[in-house]
Amino acid sequence: MSARDEILGRIRGALADVGEPDPARDVVLDWNYGQPLPMDDVIARFVQRVEDYRAEVVRADEAALPGQITAVLQRHGATAVVVPAGLPEAWRDAAGAAADVVVEQRRQPLPHDELNRIDAVVTASRVSIAETGTIVLDHAPDQGRRALSLVPDLHLCVVREGDVVSDVGEAVGLLGISVASHRPLTWISGPSATSDIELNRVEGVHGPRTLVVLLVG
Amino acid sequence: MTRRTPDVAPVTWLGMPAFPANAKVQLANDRQRANLTHATRTIRAKRAAVVSEVDDWEQLRLAGAAIKDRTLRHLDTYLVEFEKKLKAAGATVHWARDAAEANQVVIDVTRAAGADEVVKVKSMATQEIELNEALEEAGIAAWETDLAELIVQLGHDSPSHILVPAIHRNRSEIREIFLTEMGRYGRAAPDDLTDDPGRLAEAARIHLREKFLRAKVAVSGANFAVAETGTLVVVESEGNGRMCLTLPETLITVVGIEKVLPTFADLEVFLKLLPRSSTGERMNPYTTMWTGAHGLDGPRDVHVVLVDNGRTNALADQFGRQVLRCIRCSACLNICPVYERVGGHAYGSVYPGPIGAVLTPQLRGHTEAIDASLPFASSLCGACFDVCPVRIEIPDLLVHLRRQVVDEHKRGGLGLERLAMGVLGEVMGNPHSLRAAQIASTLAGKLPIPGIGRKLPGPGASAWTTSRDLPMPAAETFTQWWRKRSDAPGTDEEPDR
Structure with a gap:
């Protein structure tokens, strides 16, 4: 007998006491999925929670955004920047005003060691969560593949105020479509961190040590 | 190689x-x-x-x-x-x-x-x-x-x-x-x-x-x-x-x-x-x-x-299967007074603490001494259930598993609980040992070395109390107190000697 058939057989044997074949009827669940969390100001909560993680938040309107991209890159001394091919052209040009820009084409990913020599990355994002200060990427063309927003040490992430929801439930509801089309998701809450040494929080281990959120209203 | x-x-x-x-x-x-x-x-x-x-x-x-x-x-x-x-x-x-x-x-x-x-x-x-x-x-x-x-x-x-x-x-x-x-x-x-x-x-x-x-x-x-x-x-x-x-x-x-x-x-x-x-x-x-x-x-x-x-072993136990809800958060470790003192290595498994004490014996069975002893590695204080995000009834599971271990050992030989109870039974069942143990206990309470007095004397019992402090023993036993009280002037009750 195959391992699969044997394990499934063991499970069915172990569950001989379960009479009701419909899982939803067998175990009733009292939970309303996808509900918003009431809060006075979703955007203010988001900013506060992101800053709690010691990430930097820069607010700008649409017109001021490119200038802010250039300014943030300059302030952090970035010399080489990678952007995904689907990033709006104005943002790419703004990055180019601060540093050398490599545009990664979807069908031609950079070799790992080349990506490892790049200081910074600029991406968009899919949805963000105020209560937890979380940004979710679904790696659509304006966000690039997963490695792009991981290997460079500085991540500039553009979040639109309209994409910020109150809590996890709403976000999961919105992300169902991305997952159904087999897109991977990366949930980011602040820069990478560890508390493994005497529970002292250290920001910055393997992922980007600096996260700058450009919040566009 | x-x-x-x-x-x-x-x-x-x-x-x-x-x-x-x-x-x-x-x-x-x-x-x-x-x-x-x-x-x-x-x-x-x-x-x-x-x-x-x-x-x-x-x-x-x-x-x-x-x-x-x-x-x-x-x-x-x-x-x-x-x-x-x-x-x-x-x-x-x-x-x-x-x-x-x-x-x-x-x-x-x-x-x-x-x-x-x-x-x-x-x-x-x-x-x-x-x-x-x-x-x-x-x-x-x-x-x-x-x-x-x-x-x-x-x-x-x-x-x-x-x-x-x-x-x-x-x-x-x-x-x-x-x-x-x-x-x-x-x-x-x-x-x-x-x-x-x-x-x-x-x-x-x-x-x-x-x-x-x-x-x-x-x-x-x-x-x-x-x-x-x-x-x-x-x-x-x-x-x-x-x-x-x-x-x-x-x-x-x-x-x-x-x-x-x-x-x-x-x-x-x-x-x-x-x-x-x-x-x-x-x-x-x-x-x-x-x-x-x-x-x-x-x-x-x-x-x-x-x-x-x-x-699937754990799944087959209608009460025990709830252990498989565990999402490995470790909140029960952090709240556990036993874990806080002994750490993870004592549990003999990659799953330590309260969840380990109920998960390991269900995954591996309890024929080994370490696995059979795990359900007893708890004071049943209940804090683990209070913090468990998926409401695993760890204290009740511990008792459930203790019963299984005892039943198994009854069939196969001397069980752990019977061993523990056996020691206690021996001490309490014999008036001479009881008096000796009580006096030893009050003497220990008077010793100026902190800690010593808060451990149970005797084999078996001392292993249990290495990791936990007993209440300070009374300065005198009840029989000592009674004797003193009855010897005092103006007391006419005579203790039965």
Whole structure:
């Protein structure tokens, strides 16, 4: 007998006491999925929670955004920047005003060691969560593949105020479509961190040590 | 053949002494006790603060328990659905009855990828099946990439906590380990390394970066597996998980069959419960979700190994099966007065603390002394149930398992509880020993050495009280008091002598 058939057989044997074949009827669940969390100001909560993680938040309107991209890159001394091919052209040009820009084409990913020599990355994002200060990427063309927003040490992430929801439930509801089309998701809450040494929080281990959120209203 | 990864002290759970003997050894380690006290208190306080922010926490716990029960009671249905969705998303699905089968799958897939090393995301399942040693024997080097797991691996050590496995090490020990060992297995630590946590984390970043960039194969576990979509979820903090899940060409994920959830929407409940219960954060820094292979984004060759390894034993026990709700948050470890004092190593399993005491004997059975003693490694104070995000009734399970162990030993020989009761019975059943024990106890209470008076004298009993303090004994026994009282002038009652 195959391992699969044997394990499934063991499970069915172990569950001989379960009479009701419909899982939803067998175990009733009292939970309303996808509900918003009431809060006075979703955007203010988001900013506060992101800053709690010691990430930097820069607010700008649409017109001021490119200038802010250039300014943030300059302030952090970035010399080489990678952007995904689907990033709006104005943002790419703004990055180019601060540093050398490599545009990664979807069908031609950079070799790992080349990506490892790049200081910074600029991406968009899919949805963000105020209560937890979380940004979710679904790696659509304006966000690039997963490695792009991981290997460079500085991540500039553009979040639109309209994409910020109150809590996890709403976000999961919105992300169902991305997952159904087999897109991977990366949930980011602040820069990478560890508390493994005497529970002292250290920001910055393997992922980007600096996260700058450009919040566009 | 020379080893490729750091040698580990041989840990064989089989034949390991029972919990009280292990606990005694661990309690003698003062540094570990101090580290554990600091760590568990810190995490407890953080957890309590972020949990108190959530108004509907109790509803969340109930929902978490119900979703898990729904899954477990229809596990065959959900596993078959999960397998189908995974295959449709381009993943290869393997099933493993036990640890040996699971390890063999990982070895075969790694060899097929032409690799002789793997990078690993911290995973309880792969520790449970002792994958690293199986790979080492097959000539494949497994590199742990979580900072704490790296400290444990380079320290030739074993983990002592589910979430912070190097909780028993302090910064100066970690510096020593990095300076001595890193250079033997890759990029050396800088000579001027200090014990500043930031510098230590930086050394790990540099040491592991070359391994991430060159690795062809990664091995991970998963926190959740969504049947509806075939999605796997890894929750982490450092980004080592993202590195492993993204950069190599081949990814092998080892998943216990109980990790499956019915729908993607169910993640809402667990992504609220887990980080708050685990690290005491509103959300952990990074969570990765992937559904099979994604073209040029991440690994092209995606494998999933569904592991039983005793889980169906637990499932067959109608009361015991709730242990499979566990999402490995470790809140029960941090709140447990026994764990706080003895640490993880005493439990003789990769799953320590209260959850380990109820999970391990159900996965492995209780024929070994260590496994049979685990349900007794608790004072039944109930704090573990209060903090459990999926409402596992750990105290009731402990009692349930104690009964099983006692029943089994009644059939096979002298049981643990009978042994304990036997000692007590001997002391209390004989008036001479009772008086002697009482006097010994009051004398002990008068001794000027702190601590001594708060341990039970005698074999068996002393092992139990090494880890806990008894109330101070009275200055005199009742019979002494009665005698004195009746000797006093003006008292005409005569005690019966």
